[in-house]
Amino acid sequence: MVAPKPFLDYIDSNVPKFIDRLAEAVAIPSISGDASRREDVKKMAQWLEAQLNKVGVKTAAIPLGKQHIEGQVLDLPPAIVGRIGEDPKKKTILIYGHFDVQPADKSDGWNTEPFKMQFDKEKGIMYGRGTTDDKGPIMGWLNVLEAHHALGVELPVNLRFCFEGMEESGSEGLDDFIVSEAKKGAQGWFGGVDCVCISDNYWLNTRTPALTYGLRGLVYFNLAVSGPGADLHSGAFGGAVYEPMTALIALLGQLVTQDGRILIPGVYDGINAASDEELEIYKNLDYSVDDLEAAAGGKIAVSDDKSTVLMARMRNPSLSIHGIEGAFSGAGAKTVIPAKVGGKFSIRLVPPQRADDIRVKVEKYLKEEFAKLKTKCKLDVEYLHGGIPWVADHKHWNYEAAKIATEVR
């Protein structure tokens, strides 16, 4: 179905306003993983709810309980749910999105301030934390709703919304809410929903949009290694004591090979090789190793083979080491022996991997490897959060409908 001309005209003539609204959203540093930013996540929730109300969406801010983070007990940010359209003859679509973001700091290597959105008109590119993940996609729905509202045009479907503020931190609290809401059946916020649109996904490259019918899961760990009671000076103690950093580095070095093979025993159990039909899909996708390297900004693909790279990205587990907490992380030179260091790493999961099973295997392996080091430092394997991997049938009618809606006519 081609969108009607008045709708398209409204969108085209309101581009500057829509960009300003996105910039306004980006300016709220709603970092869910940082306890000190929790109020900003809540502020972002309030802002979004007000925007939805303005265009006729009935909403509620759903409290999701408490969170233990960095030694504090904090309120989780509320989920913002909404509904518009009650016509039983129309399909009912549930839209999912999230209004929290990952941490970002200019010193991480950004060219611009992450929370001050910049629009490069010439290239048609916007820069700012959350611009694509995931504030931009949410704004897309606001724009659509605003156009219908302003023009007095009825929506072709009933819409339901579920926007959360903890996606970047394992969607803590959301599962419980969805389960309890599901029990309410037709009376619940998600009653009568025919299909779900997850508005938090990727294009395949910069040319071709993609319909995502699966997503890798996650287990995230902190390897806390401690030894001295406080940071020590390497001039006075270097050589005389076991150092937590030396132990942590050795342990992190036992996780994965350079080309991405995970070394934890049993981690690949149950994962099937791709079928011929699946391999055919990879072969025919509009994608190349150059696309990957252009997106990554470096010639760093693990393979020259397109299908291998696609499978590495989409259907195989992976392990990334993210950083170390508690060690020296500034510029320049500091001759410190850090007292307590936390190595952060995570594993992307694919079906049939289960977070609880992988967690047990990771903990067992790391404790064994740590024992082999024969250091006097102590290890605490902390499980920070996890997410379930999923894959759906891409031949279902909702994917077929989405495919038609996405095509350029």
Next chain:
Amino acid sequence: MVAPKPFLDYIDSNVPKFIDRLAEAVAIPSISGDASRREDVKKMAQWLEAQLNKVGVKTAAIPLGKQHIEGQVLDLPPAIVGRIGEDPKKKTILIYGHFDVQPADKSDGWNTEPFKMQFDKEKGIMYGRGTTDDKGPIMGWLNVLEAHHALGVELPVNLRFCFEGMEESGSEGLDDFIVSEAKKGAQGWFGGVDCVCISDNYWLNTRTPALTYGLRGLVYFNLAVSGPGADLHSGAFGGAVYEPMTALIALLGQLVTQDGRILIPGVYDGINAASDEELEIYKNLDYSVDDLEAAAGGKIAVSDDKSTVLMARMRNPSLSIHGIEGAFSGAGAKTVIPAKVGGKFSIRLVPPQRADDIRVKVEKYLKEEFAKLKTKCKLDVEYLHGGIPWVADHKHWNYEAAKIATEVR
């Protein structure tokens, strides 16, 4: 020589004032390794010069040239030199100290704000960055000078001072100044000096002061590993690309064993085993492994043998890994693949090791080890700074004099 009673009385009755002065010095965050704190280092230099002038010391602030740091060109902080006493019949003693400090942040694990000195009267302990290294010892000289000045008592020796603001960053600029000053002979700031007192040293434990007659040197490196053009999301790229952190961790893991054996070939060349006479000294020192562990705040000594631990601390080289720049270093969980990471480590050197020779060996070894990883990431071995190790004859008259001066009578 026992100090005269009026002098001791003056010191005793001015303790609160002296502590306040130290707190004032600690409050200036004169971090030489952080470009953004350079003005504070200069402020500290001015503060110190004014204090010296007040007690009759003739001073000068010596410009030491420029420094390239973090992409900027900055003035090095000046050295503050001074002189008091011109009696040719007296010995002339040169006092060295430094007024810069290491970085410190409460989040590193401090119980108190590092730049707000706290005095625990009950324990008689002061907490604050620079309290012992090295603002406290400098304040000690100010206290001595003030007492003589206030009481109108002549100093028993001529004093010369050399206080620098780059000690924690390889004493950049100081060597050139000292060499040029030495060429001036009697006319220079250090003309006629009979011996030097380095006022920047340790006690052996909390019971027994020590006279330091040697100091380990230092070579400090940053292993810069890069790959992607910007930070990547591990959900979208994990498994498909070579990751700089994986390479850096592997490389840092090739530096040193858990118990401190450095793995860089040739690094121990030329270092002699301790003679029987030297071993006898370690055996008789008032020191125990418990002392080390009490100072470190943990049961982490590399050996149960006192002499082994003392030699590890004093006369053997050591290698410490300090931290990683550019990776995720905050609390919580961030699923980032960092684009460029810098692994910081340093080696403590002992005679006859030379910084230039060790540097060559380190660079050669790390480049070879990196090549073995077969990653597509890039390595840049950056040499940040170095310091020469030294050892002197502990039977020289200046050590004998210092020994008498340090004894409790």
